[in-house]
Amino acid sequence: xxxxxxxxxxxxxxxxxxxxxxxxxxxxxxxxxxxxxxxxxxxxxxxxxxxxxxxxxxxxxxxxxxxxxxxxxxxxxxxxxxxxxxxxxxxxxxxxxxxxxxxxxxxxxxxxxxxxxxxxxxxxxxxxxxxxxxxxxxxxxxxxxxxxxxxxxxxxxxxxxxxxxxxxxxxxxxxxxxxxxxxxxxxxxxxxxxxxxxxxxxxxxxxxxxxxxxxxxxxxxxxxxxxxxxxxxxxxxxxxxxxxxxxxxxxxxxxxxxxxxxxxxxxxxxxxxxxxxxxxxxxxxxxxxxxxxxxxxxxxxxxxxxxxxxxxxxxxxxxxxxxxxxxxxxxxxxxxxxxxxxxxxxxxxxxxxxxxxxxxxxxxxxxxxxxxxxxxxxxxx
Numbered sequence: 001x002x003x004x005x006x007x008x009x010x011x012x013x014x015x016x017x018x019x020x021x022x023x024x025x026x027x028x029x030x031x032x033x034x035x036x037x038x039x040x041x042x043x044x045x046x047x048x049x050x051x052x053x054x055x056x057x058x059x060x061x062x063x064x065x066x067x068x069x070x071x072x073x074x075x076x077x078x079x080x081x082x083x084x085x086x087x088x089x090x091x092x093x094x095x096x097x098x099x100x101x102x103x104x105x106x107x108x109x110x111x112x113x114x115x116x117x118x119x120x121x122x123x124x125x126x127x128x129x130x131x132x133x134x135x136x137x138x139x140x141x142x143x144x145x146x147x148x149x150x151x152x153x154x155x156x157x158x159x160x161x162x163x164x165x166x167x168x169x170x171x172x173x174x175x176x177x178x179x180x181x182x183x184x185x186x187x188x189x190x191x192x193x194x195x196x197x198x199x200x201x202x203x204x205x206x207x208x209x210x211x212x213x214x215x216x217x218x219x220x221x222x223x224x225x226x227x228x229x230x231x232x233x234x235x236x237x238x239x240x241x242x243x244x245x246x247x248x249x250x251x252x253x254x255x256x257x258x259x260x261x262x263x264x265x266x267x268x269x270x271x272x273x274x275x276x277x278x279x280x281x282x283x284x285x286x287x288x289x290x291x292x293x294x295x296x297x298x299x300x301x302x303x304x305x306x307x308x309x310x311x312x313x314x315x316x317x318x319x320x321x322x323x324x325x326x327x328x329x330x331x332x333x334x335x336x337x338x339x340x341x342x343x344x345x346x347x348x349x350x351x352x353x354x355x356x357x358x359x360x361x362x363x364x365x366x367x368x369x370x371x372x373x374x375x376x377x378x379x380x381x
Contacts, residue, residue: 019043019337020082021046021085021087022046022085023035023050024050024074024089024090026050029089032278034089036284037278037284037326037330038330039283041327041334042286044085046068048071048077049077050071051071057072078102083107084107085110086102088102088111089112092187093188095117096125099136103134107134109134109135110138111137111138111350113139113140114188114354115350119354122347126348129347136343137333137346137350141329142201142202146294146321147256147272149321150266151257159264159301160266160303161307162261163240165240165242165260166240166259167254169254170256171250172250175249177221177224177225177228182226183224184225184226185225190227191226192230192361192364199244200356201349201350203242204349204353207236210234210356213234213359214233214369215364216230217229228248229247230360232244235369255269256268256270256271263303264304265302267300268297270297272295289327292323293325294324297321298318298320298321300316301318328344
């Protein structure tokens with residue numbers, strides 16, 4: 001289902017009981033994204049959380065309330081008969097085994113990105129869910145970033161003409177490497193596995209399947225143990241090039257989006273604010289969806305005054321952003337479980353992202369562009 005800024009599935013509590021959700025882990029992803037979004041979605045009820053350490057379980061219960069049951073092991077949550085959906089926002093190397101166990105226990109599953117460590121693991125999960133007729137979805141929440149929704153609307157409008165080049169940046173300035181698993185150099189760590197899924201998924205959503213990829217993964221910080229800077233170029237058969245870039249050493253970040261076409265350009269600086277708002281303790285209000293996801297930092301639209309002129313003068317104007325809509329993801333999951341709408345992020349689409357992540361790693365090792373033919377990109381729009 002293509003994200004849409006204006007659509008958010010509705011729910012009538014008179015027609016269905018709340019769907020009961022279990023959350024595996026109480027790390028930053030659970031605290032910032034999943035618990036707040038689940039709890040603010042009508043028709044979903046967070047009833048269980050897995051915390052192996054006592055002090056973490058106490059913190060989770062303090063945040064979520066005494067009605068939420070804390071489990072020491074994931075299997076105890078999976079075996080609960082009252083759980084409709086299991087959400088897995090755990091370290092990347094645990095996504096595959098935990099999701100497989102939850103599916104085999106008969107649960108619908110949401111997995112945080114990246115879907116797994118490699119496409120072969122992701123394919124096993126897709127096949128397992130299909131065999132059991134269970135919903136399997138991946139939390140590609142940045143499909144509902146306001147800038148992505150704005151870019152989609154501009155492309156659909158034709159205002160920029162045929163797009164010939166685009167760049168998507170996700171830049172940060174973190175010169176000192178934090179002490180956490182993402183930077184430790186183990187399986188699933190590094191910036192390519194952290195931010196690469198977001199940028200690849202957004203490129204696929206906007207432009208469909210590329211024909212080739214060339215990626216460069218770099219350990220740029222002093223003493224870095226995992227890649228902390230990457231640049232990837234995707235190429236399409238019609239000549240389109242899309243550059244994906246992320247860095248931990250960008251004190252002056254590049255534009256979040258830049259689209260350049262035959263009729264003009266659109267450039268947007270600054271990240272979508274929904275993550276920062278969630279970190280600050282703000283929550284979406286289902287009664288006032290218009291108050292959520294607003295980004296006052298408009299992009300710039302530059303178009304030709306006379307597209308037929310050899311060297312046309314240009315007209316520049318601020319271009320307002322579509323509102324971001326992270327709440328739409330879990331509303332879509334709810335309605336998919338109730339049989340009212342499609343899965344908002346089908347696992348087959350996330351499998352396409354995994355295939356490109358694998359190919360990007362191979363490209364970086366071989367230092368050359370690699371063709372995308374022969375890999376599974378069937379989930380692309």
